[in-house]
Amino acid sequence: MARNALIVDDSGVMRKIIMRNLRNTGVSFDHIFEAGDGMEALKILEGNDVSVIFSDVNMPNMNGLELLQKIKETYGTGKYKIIMVTTDGAEDTVKTAMESGASGYIKKPFKPEDMVEYLKDLL
Numbered sequence: 001m002a003r004n005a006l007i008v009d010d011s012g013v014m015r016k017i018i019m020r021n022l023r024n025t026g027v028s029f030d031h032i033f034e035a036g037d038g039m040e041a042l043k044i045l046e047g048n049d050v051s052v053i054f055s056d057v058n059m060p061n062m063n064g065l066e067l068l069q070k071i072k073e074t075y076g077t078g079k080y081k082i083i084m085v086t087t088d089g090a091e092d093t094v095k096t097a098m099e100s101g102a103s104g105y106i107k108k109p110f111k112p113e114d115m116v117e118y119l120k121d122l123l
């Protein structure tokens with residue numbers, strides 16, 4: 001089975017940073033998809049096999065919390081491992097995210113080690 005990841009962030013620069021860090025974790029992925037907002041992310045999930053999602057919170061069109069909610073409604077909470085990438089780690093945001101099915105969160109700026117924490121079962 002292919003092992004694919006999805007990075008969701010409205011900043012192209014941030015997607016590249018997340019991508020580079022993800023590649024530096026040592027966990028290998030067949031493909032790493034990129035989406036600029038929640039709407040794009042949902043489209044990718046519809047047509048592709050994805051196991052891990054790293055998602056920004058603040059995005060236009062559909063933000064990270066709305067995306068979580070939509071994934072929960074559509075696929076339930078067990079299908080994807082979803083890690084939120086936050087700027088401030090604001091307690092409210094994190095709490096809402098965890099209640100909506102996120103597996104955890106990492107705070108920008110982060111290191112590959114912070115990501116590995118959530119990828120251990122894939123090593």
Ligand SMILES: [Mg+2]
Nearest residue numbers: 010056058059
């Ligand atoms: Mg953003």
